[in-house]
Amino acid sequence: MDVADGAEPDAVLADLELTRGVAIQMTAVGTLGMVVAWAAFSALYQGWTGQPVGLRFAPAGVGWWNEALNLAVILLLGTAFVVPHEWLHGLAIRYYGGEARYGVGVAHFVLPYAYATTDHEFTRNQFVVVLLTPLVVLTLVGVPLMIACRWGWLVVPLALNAAGSVADLWMASTMLGYPPHVRAVDHEDGVRIVGRERDRREGVSVTALVWDALSGAAVAAFLTLVCLGLGGPLVLSALGVESLTVGTPGTVTYLFSFTASPDELSFGVGPGVLGVGGLLGLVYAFGRSYLRGRRSASE
Numbered sequence: 001m002d003v004a005d006g007a008e009p010d011a012v013l014a015d016l017e018l019t020r021g022v023a024i025q026m027t028a029v030g031t032l033g034m035v036v037a038w039a040a041f042s043a044l045y046q047g048w049t050g051q052p053v054g055l056r057f058a059p060a061g062v063g064w065w066n067e068a069l070n071l072a073v074i075l076l077l078g079t080a081f082v083v084p085h086e087w088l089h090g091l092a093i094r095y096y097g098g099e100a101r102y103g104v105g106v107a108h109f110v111l112p113y114a115y116a117t118t119d120h121e122f123t124r125n126q127f128v129v130v131l132l133t134p135l136v137v138l139t140l141v142g143v144p145l146m147i148a149c150r151w152g153w154l155v156v157p158l159a160l161n162a163a164g165s166v167a168d169l170w171m172a173s174t175m176l177g178y179p180p181h182v183r184a185v186d187h188e189d190g191v192r193i194v195g196r197e198r199d200r201r202e203g204v205s206v207t208a209l210v211w212d213a214l215s216g217a218a219v220a221a222f223l224t225l226v227c228l229g230l231g232g233p234l235v236l237s238a239l240g241v242e243s244l245t246v247g248t249p250g251t252v253t254y255l256f257s258f259t260a261s262p263d264e265l266s267f268g269v270g271p272g273v274l275g276v277g278g279l280l281g282l283v284y285a286f287g288r289s290y291l292r293g294r295r296s297a298s299e
Contacts, residue, residue: 011197013182016171016206017190025210026167029285032213032278034163039275041155041162043253045146052251053152074156081138081157082114085164088134089116096126117186121194124175127184131172135165166282170209173290177201201292208292213285220284221277225269228256233267236260247272 042053055074090100098120105113122130138161146154171191175184182195236244242260247253247270254270 009197010194011200012192013178013195013200014174014193015190016174016193025206029170029210029213029282030163030166032217033166033282034159036275036278036282037159037162038155039252039272040279041143041146041158042152042251043247043272043275044143045152045155046248046251046253048147049150049152051150051152052248052253053155055153055156073153077153077156078160081161081164084138085134085161086114086116088137089130092130092133093118093120096120096122096130098122119185119187122184122186124178124180124182124184127186127191128172128175130186131168131175132165135162135168169286170206170289173286177290177292209285209289212288213281215281216284217277217281219277220280221273224273224276224280228269228273229267232256233258233260233265237265 046052086102090102093100093116098118100116100118102116103114105115139158142154142158142161145151146158175182175193178193178195178201179199182193182199185192185194236258237260241258243258245257246255249257249268249270252271252275255272255276256267256269258267259265
């Protein structure tokens with residue numbers, strides 16, 4: 001490429017490809033994202049409607065294949081989000097002048113995936129919009145629809161859409177660690193980031209993100225369990241609270257319950273601690289990833 005006098009030549013700052021290791025790591029952090037999203041959307045639905053999410057679709061008395069039919073419908077709902085997700089990526093690509101191409105595959109026999117890609121080159125901010133459009137649009141449309149129509153089953157595609165957007169969120173946070181003038185070129189196997197040599201960052205690491213997310217989630221879940229199990233009863237007893245339940249027992253939203261009477265004191269902690277821990281772990285991981293990039297830039 002010809003370079004004008006005094007201008008810096010273009011440099012490939014990062015070429016992020018979906019290797020076998022990255023596929024396994026993204027599967028792990030995506031699973032964590034699904035747990036967090038499922039708990040969050042279930043809690044939101046229950047908080048607005050007063051009813052827990054129900055995922056039984058087969059009519060009563062259909063026989064032994066009742067559970068199989070329920071599972072088949074859930075699997076169908078779980079894959080239904082893929083089409084609008086990629087279509088929205090494509091719409092954003094076309095909005096910025098690109099020609100979208102769509103496809104599906106299995107990365108290294110580990111991670112099934114669908115993609116919308118293009119040969120078009122985007123600015124940093126344009127690419128961030130392309131990345132986040134499916135998560136933002138489907139959530140803003142799906143959540144009000146779920147609540148207004150009392151369609152608790154929408155938790156399934158909404159949660160999986162959020163889980164499938166974890167990689168998009170990481171890529172968006174990575175892009176925002178670069179100056180606005182860098183450019184992104186998307187392709188079927190990853191993303192190439194192009195800019196000036198002085199724009200190079202050293203903190204772009206999927207492995208670091210996954211380790212931070214999983215370790216952060218484990219520590220946060222443990223600390224939440226300890227605080228609720230040990231500190232909760234002491235604080236509530238001191239405040240004179242006789243009964244308190246956070247979430248619905250028997251569902252993923254169940255976080256904590258406490259009952260005090262003259263004869264006994266009882267409390268319980270539920271699976272909601274996993275959702276809280278997962279959320280804090282993801283926030284910690286994305287925050288660390290962003291700060292690593294900013295620290296690299298300042299150095």
